[in-house]
Amino acid sequence: METPVASCPVSRPVKFTNTTTLWGSTKVVTHDRLFGVDKVPGIIKNDCITVIIDVTLFEEPETVRVSETTNKQSPAIYEAFLQRQLQMLCSEQHRQAADFTLYSNDGNDFHVNRFFLMAHSPFFAALLTGDSPEKRQAKYEFPDLDGNSVEIMLGYLYGSYVDKIHSGNAEKVLDMADKYQVTGLRVVCEKAMAENINAGNVVEYQVLARQKNLDVLMNAAFQFIANYQSVHSKGSK
Template sequence: MDEEVKSLGVFLALTDDDCTRFTGQQEISAEFDLSVYSGKATSTLLQKGSTKATFTKKLTEVGFDKLVLHTQLFDAEDNSKTLRDDYITITANVLMYTKPNIVRLPETANSLKRRQTFAANHLQRQANLFASEKHAFATDFILYSNDGQEFRTSRFLLMAHSPVFAAMLTHDLQEKQQSLCKLADVDPECVEILLDFLYGCGVDKITAANAEKALIMADKYQMADLRRACEDVLLDSVNSETAVRYLILAHQRGLDVLKEVALGVIPKNMKNVLTAKNLEEVLQSHPDVVELIMEHCSKRMRTANE
């Protein structure tokens, strides 16, 4: 009994037996109800409390400081005891448990195949819809290419694949209000590449001829997977004629793999590189790239002489 505040506190404490039972566990969780009754029976309930707690090595006791007030135990006027037979009965319902150890089984070949099949089928259904006449009924947004051509699509797919479109269509901007976006710097060919990508039709339309502009579009709208697909096409197209141009693009766009491949081609084909069309004009416009080339060539020469 707390004489100062005139109340009865009831606590649940973790015993040595409990600690032994949960050996090795860092935390033990518990849910419990504590009830106080007047007398030896449980017919007259004075107070009840329920709580949850997590026991640790430092916290081994949890409960209620003031579960039953003094006025519930004694008559306020004559201070006589109102408890039956001068007894109180305390009951506790306790549930104790530890956090389960989740074991993740290694993925089998069959489960991996099922997941891959599911993903492929999902994309194929989207692609089939995109190629059908029903596609027009499933669109709610229009993209306009730089020549004014109209391409209908889904704002859901745009938002799912592009943080730029997601921001555009969740704020009170003109594009959201009018359900259209004018891509002033994107030609029809690139818009088709964009839509094929959104609907899971693949990236077969990306070629060495259009990969650079498609990559710039993917960069602008922060479409990482489409950007990687464009870079893959460029990697397959690096040669003595394209190496400097691709190096400039890679340096500007942060394409580290393409940069290394292009730098590797230049010293091996220096004669052809130096005779490439518009090389002098290109290098004058990008002195930082010239520095990269010179540094790379010097490094190769040092390595060869060691």
């Protein structure tokens, strides 16, 4: 007949205080309880001790993201502000108030305020703060941009026309953004290409991303390749 195993005092959870950490139980198991005394058996049997541990697993706490409270009317107000800018850009009043003219290589002219050029482009900021012929003549002739490209650039500077940038022209607009140092426009182009990666252009986009240090596009290309290989490896089994 097996000797019953005596129960062991249940350990309390670890306690933490500001000054001291108590590990394990605040109670102890006596020598008599371990080895027995008189006719009362101890916990140790055949030089072995059985330890029973209850483990409770808790799920990870749900992460709650707290965002700043924003005015629900802000997007509408912002959109209206952009629309007014665009209307002014295309109006006769803007033409009269503009202080600078851009000429595309196909003969189109664009009347703008040099403030917008200088605010978004270090290229134009340097051009229009130094003693340059362009500053004195209040004009700049693009040797490499057609009217559509200049319109896209100005649309971005005035806060819209982003929807005119797509995978079909993003690479061309990206070259323009790089040359004339319009950093924000570069980001828009990279996003447009990253969202339209397919098996036909992924290699080309990888090369382009490496050449122009486009991290978002490079990561998107790697992700597309990984997903593509995963799908096709499953299909071949």
